[in-house]
Amino acid sequence: MAVTDEAIEKIKGMIVSGALRPGDRLPKESELAADLGLSRNSLREAVRALSLIRILDVRQGDGTYVTSLDPQLLLEALSFVVDFHRDDTVLEFLAVRRILEPAATAMAALRISEQQLDALTAQLDKLGDDPSVEDLVACDLEFHRGIVQSSGNSVLCSLLDGLSGPTTRARIWRGLTQEDAVGRTLREHRAILAALRDRDAEAARSWATVHIASVEQWLRSTL
Amino acid sequence: MAVTDEAIEKIKGMIVSGALRPGDRLPKESELAADLGLSRNSLREAVRALSLIRILDVRQGDGTYVTSLDPQLLLEALSFVVDFHRDDTVLEFLAVRRILEPAATAMAALRISEQQLDALTAQLDKLGDDPSVEDLVACDLEFHRGIVQSSGNSVLCSLLDGLSGPTTRARIWRGLTQEDAVGRTLREHRAILAALRDRDAEAARSWATVHIASVEQWLRSTL
DNA sequence: TGAGCCTGATACGTCGGAGGTCTAAGCGAC
DNA sequence: GTCGCTTAGACCTCCGACGTATCAGGCTCA
Incomplete structure (x- = not known):
């Protein structure tokens, strides 16, 4: 499995397990990338994909947040x-x-x-x-x-x-x-x-x- | 709007309009990026997002294809x-x-x-x-x-x-x-x-x- | 004292390039 | 004719740099 797909799964896991709750802020890209063991570019692909389906909310200059996850x-x-x-x-x-x-x-x-x-x-x-x-x-x-x-x-x-x-x-x-x-x-x-x-x-x-x-x-x- | 989001919209448009049909192969990353006027990295984010929701099917070593779009x-x-x-x-x-x-x-x-x-x-x-x-x-x-x-x-x-x-x-x-x-x-x-x-x-x-x-x-x- | 502006720190956005890995197709040996 | 190898092409990953937006804190000026 590609590292990006792994990252998607891991982030998903963090949310589903409750480690990340609705409204929570994710570590900044560079840190999260280091934690998950991939480059910032690849991580960005994962974040972008999750943001398209409204799991994450990315705000330039601010940070990346978990959405409310409302149905x-x-x-x-x-x-x-x-x-x-x-x-x-x-x-x-x-x-x-x-x-x-x-x-x-x-x-x-x-x-x-x-x-x-x-x-x-x-x-x-x-x-x-x-x-x-x-x-x-x-x-x-x-x-x-x-x-x-x-x-x-x-x-x-x-x-x-x-x-x-x-x-x-x-x-x-x-x-x-x-x-x-x-x-x-x-x-x-x-x-x-x-x-x-x-x-x-x-x-x-x-x-x-x-x-x-x-x-x-x-x-x-x-x- | 971010260039990546624009790219997502443009690719979506190409499919919805019929310019790209199910099973069609997309131009290679570097060409498509040039066509859409952005870098390969940013284009990849768009492609990855569309691939997560099964619009595109990316095959390493081969190419990127439009899926069957079956419901x-x-x-x-x-x-x-x-x-x-x-x-x-x-x-x-x-x-x-x-x-x-x-x-x-x-x-x-x-x-x-x-x-x-x-x-x-x-x-x-x-x-x-x-x-x-x-x-x-x-x-x-x-x-x-x-x-x-x-x-x-x-x-x-x-x-x-x-x-x-x-x-x-x-x-x-x-x-x-x-x-x-x-x-x-x-x-x-x-x-x-x-x-x-x-x-x-x-x-x-x-x-x-x-x-x-x-x-x-x-x-x-x-x- | 308070409002408003300014500035620096921070984080995401975009880019270009380099090297790696995988697939499919072409080629040659058997 | 088939099998295995080679090779070109396409995607995969990473790095480092610079651009841009946001926020917080300090500063200036009523």
Whole structure:
């Protein structure tokens, strides 16, 4: 195994074992390199790799720190990975989202606060009845993110955030090419929100399923 | 932005745009560094980072290649990230798994082949009635992986694979401390398998839910 | 006395070059 | 035609130097 890979494993080990805790500062590059028995260049490769997936936070002129290791932060790296997938696997991502999002919406129905409900309502009101496709898609992302956050599971939230990325382009495309897509999306959002207000988990789950299935169906017929 | 980060973005762009396709070979380090306008050292940091998340495959003495970019390969990186989470977030991972696994099991009920069913049966038979805890947990992983693969969604499969890792230790712990855990797991596996043989998606879903919920319940009462 | 500026120490960022190791392909002997 | 060796090419590792950003402490000036 290459020394750099060893260094990655060792640093990972220090964190997992608890020797390094979230927020802790690592020894400076030259010292850490000496400790681990490699050159500063090779160590930097290891640190850079860990920093790409948000394990380490490198600040020039200051030092290198262990991040908070929040699921949200770490799963951000997922969206970077997901970006590499081509259109032919979008359907698979969408299928997973179709499983998770209704479940998250149902969970949110039982936990969401009145405040958040009002915020979501305001958001939909602000968008109006005839938004641009770009605005709609951006609002769509925000709307679902707001709901999923209310599920109370940050892992679930980050995962869905990552999965939503690759379908964004598809949704824009759909809005531009399918006649009724905008109106339909707006109506479905209202329906989901109403179900949440009623604390009706099953209705919320069903509307969320319908909402995603319609995108899926369109995508499947198009590809 | 640092030159290394720029390089990461540029390489990513070359792949996403299609200029570099899966399996393609990158120019040699010195040439690529010159093209992108940075030193070989800095470029290596970028390449190493992309190689950690399985975007690039570096082969000493040969060259650097774009990986297949299979969802399975890319989401492998997820398990690396998941390793960093501490026990207090295991419950959140388990909750997500509780959503995905029943759905995957239900999907599998409609698609799994007789061959795979026989293989799963043989696997359970081989384990016997009184296995060691380690064997049981290993078999558990294999069993569920086999089923999820039959769902036909490779993204779902990789995701569950990644999520199962952090709960493995918990399951071993459970097997060691909870009296009936081993027998119960064996019975539940048999039940899931029977439902799959009957092509009864709803029964399969329910048994999978029960199976995971029992782990979740135990874990919740223990922490 | 307090705020603000300045400066030095510190740590990360980037670079160029040298030598080592590994792989694959070409070549010759059998 | 096959096997083993040689060699060129590519990545691996290291070193030393200099650039740049940050922070802390001292200094100046109201």
